[in-house]
Amino acid sequence: MNPEKQIIRTITLRLIPFLILLYMVAFIDRSAVGFAKLHMAADLGISDIAYGFGAGLFFIGYFIFEVPSNLMLERFGARRWFARILITWGAITACMALMQGPYSFYAMRFLLGAAEAGFFPGVLYYITRWYPVRHRGKVLGLFILAQPIALMITGPLAGALLGMDGTLDMHGWQWLMLTIGLPAMLLAWPTLRILPDTPAQARWLSEEDRTWLNKELEADRQEYGQTEHSNPLHALKDRRVLLLALLYLPVTLSNYGLSLWLPTLVHQFGGSNLVTGFVSAVPYVFGIIGLLIVPRSSDRLNDRYGHLCALYFLGALGMFLSAWATLPAMQLMALSLTAFTIFSGTAIFWTLPGRFLTGAGAAAGIALINSIGNLGGYLGPFGIGALKEYTGSLAAGLYFVSAVEIFGVLLTVLIYFKLERKMIHQQSTRLAEQG
Template identity: 80%
Template structure:
């Protein structure tokens, strides 16, 4: 094995499984509300519109606190800041079991978003400090595996926990929030002990390994013209950051809109809570397959925008078919295509910001992009809830998401024209969009 392959393999084995575990817990915590809704709404008198509004408030809290959180991560180090995030989001998830109605649901969802703010963009920034650009696509693909895996796990897990209804005088949805919140708190201590802040802190790297990483990351800075502003907040007004923030919105809007309403859609097929949980996990199996295949293809061809365009087109078609078809089997097949595309777009997209930002500017820029994207996490669930309330059918919400992904195709072409053609003129090695 050549030295580069050995070092990258060592980094990946040491860092990525633990980061996947942390984000797996985070994603289960944020998405389990879709299953709690199956009984919580009736118990507490929460309407579909109120649920969509409250589910989306998570992302408003995330949006407000994300940039400050990432800058504090840069100041205090990843392991301390990630541990703080784990403790607060775990405690608030447990506190979700105490909600009494729509207003307390709104407050707790907002606080959960504020507590978790900075974790996902923090990990993205953390990866830029360890991996050269040419390896980030497949590494991000591996990390983002935690999203569909979490959604695969959440279905059966939530279905089983809802079956605890009445145990100890608590409802099933209360047990659900309690038992998915505790693991986050327990993982704070291993995070403090296990996770190194930078390559300099990794005892399992040799001096020559650290030197190789330092040289390669410096090559990226020169080759891609990476920027580190004297004041990292200047990254928030960088035109490239704002364009990428716009491009990120369609994918996140669709992922969260679909994810938080998928249990309701599958429940309409008929069957028990446990069956709903297992069937809901099927599309995410295809999301895993996409993340194992597509980012590697993107790295191999050094092509991001062509892959994004194809994925947005196929995702829009899949969402349209999932609304138009009446057969549950065919609907599930269409939703599986959607999951394959949506999760792959996330991994490919997040290679782009690290190509031109570094240091604290990367921390601020990545946080801003993710903040805008997470506004889609508010618009998606709320938009689908409003459309379902107005039309009486979830199909209208799926048509809405299909149109959103179609706009992603247009935005991809606009961003490519504005950023990459100019970069290519200056010698940046991104393959032409064919």
Template identity: 75%
Template sequence: MIQEQRLVRLITLKLIPFLVLLYLVAYVDRSAVGFAKLHMGADIGLGDAAYGLGAGLFFIGYFLFEVPSNLLLDRFGARRWFARILVTWGAITIGMAFVSGPNGFYVMRFLLGAAEAGFFPGVLYYITQWYPVRHRGKILGFFILSQPLAMLITGPLSGALLGLDGIYGLHGWQWLFICIGTPAVLLAWPTLRLLPDSPAKVRWLSDEQRSWLQEQLANDLREFGQTRHGNPLHALKDGRVLLLALFYLPVTLSIYGLGLWLPTLIHQFGGSDLVTGFVSAVPYLFGIIGLLIVPRSSDRLNDRYGHLGLLYALGAIGLFLSAWLSVPGLQLAALCLVAFALFSCTAIFWTLPGRFFSGASAAAGIALINSIGNLGGYLGPFGIGALKEHTGQLSSGLYFLAAVMLFGLLLTGVVYNRLERRQRLASTLVAPASR
């Protein structure tokens, strides 16, 4: 008899810490530009709107290359494809240190998105090959800890690296890009050596454990009526994929819009670059707390949509208060509420696609949901930059994000009615026929 919790714990200890490390490095690489902007703008002639455009172009590259990347991952295997992604995104991050104007900034941000495309949705697909549906909320919560942990590290680290200004004739923001890009390149070899492609290729699972895991994944396929298209590209035309992508859009728009402008907002409180870095890290502590509490609650109660609706509401309230309040301490408290809601929302949302798709269809569907959703990573930074330049107030961008989260709250009911009720009806029709 397989002890389920012990097996899940074994898989988690073998895989999740290393995946957290890789995504932490990825998130630092994509987010540190918010701190580099504090000084590189003057050095290369980059205004607020131009910065917002360039910061967002990362997600255009991500959007265009994400689905092909995930399909290639399914073909070549996780360890080789993740290693390729690490080398290319690390090299391009280092190359960011040598841009000399807005056009170079635009090109490198686009290439960084193209290089990194497929890593996050690739890991999400990878997790569906190792964990039954009932365990995925908690596991995704652990993995997405990488995001707030990265931001927790990025602030103080960036503040310290910006202080290297003038060493060997390089600006502090140049040292920042060089130092954060190098670990990604160095981690490619451990990825090839340590990361297994699938449960069938590891020695630390017994034959009995492998058989049990395969049986549980097959049960999920039957219980949830998961779709496995003959041609995985057919998943891209599935209306459920497009609806889930729209549902995810407010989360990414708010996370990246806020994250890439948070250093500028905190800098307005006053203080040095190092102080700005440490204060900017505080909201992400609350993101970590949310990820340790909320996904577990969602798994225990077997409730996804109730939790998501509450989190969208909390995010909207926090963003509104962060714009409306004028006292720095109260603004920071509101931003802590926002981080708690947004990161928890991400973990719970990503339990949904695996309920509807499996196999290569899951790889394609997850990639498309994430690529469309991550257009919010373009719209958020660019929208806030344009609004700030037009109104002269960063608060206008925060009000915009609050409205976006309210839209997500309204979509919660729509998604539940369109997807869950339809799936339950299909299951009741299929069950008698299978008896």
């Protein structure tokens, strides 16, 4: 094995499995409300539009606190800041078992978003400090495997816990919230022990390995003209950051629109809570397949925007067919196609910011992209809930998401011409000047 492959393999084995575990816990925490809604809505008097509004409030808290959180990560170090995030989001999730009505549901969802803000973009920034650009697509694909795996686990787990309704005079959804909040708090200590803040602190890398890695990261800064703002908040005014934040909106809107309403759609097929949980896991199997195939193809061909265009288009087709079809089997196939595109599209998208941002500016820029983009996580659940409330059917909401994915195709083409063509021209100019 050549030295580069050995170093990348060592870093990946040391960091990525544990980061996947943490993100799986995060995604279970934020998505389990979709299953809790099957009974919680009636117990707390929450309508479909109120559920969509409350589910989406998570992303408002996320939006407000994400950039400050990533800047604090840069100040205090990844391991300590991630441990803080784990403790607070785990405690808030467990406290959701105490909800009494719509307003407490709104408050807890907002607080959960505020507590978790910074974890996902923090990991994205963390990865830019360990991997050269050419390896990030595959690595991000591996990390984002946590999303579909978590959603596969959430279905059967939630179905079983909802079946505990009445045990110790507690509702099933209360057991669900208590159970999923505990792992996050327990993982705070291992986080402090396992994760090094930087390659310089990694005892399992030799001095030669660190030298090679620093050299490659510096080469990326030169090749892609990466910007390291002296004041990291200046990244928030970078036009490229704002364009990518806009491009991320359709990704999150589709992702959370699917995950937070999928249990409701599958429950309409008929069957028990446990059956709903297992059937809801099927699309996420295809999400895993997509993550294992598409980001590697994107790395191999060094193509990001072409892959994003294709994924947005196929995602729109899947959403359209899931609304148009009447047979449950056809709907499930269409939703599986959508899941295949959504998760792999997320991995490819997050290779883009690291192509032109580095240092503390990357922490702020990545956080801003994720925070603005995650407003789609508010618009998706709320939009689907509102359309279901007014039409009496989920189909209108799914058509809405399909239209947003088509908008994503157009945005990808526009931003390619605004960013990538300009970057290629700048690289050619630098090479001409050097030659």
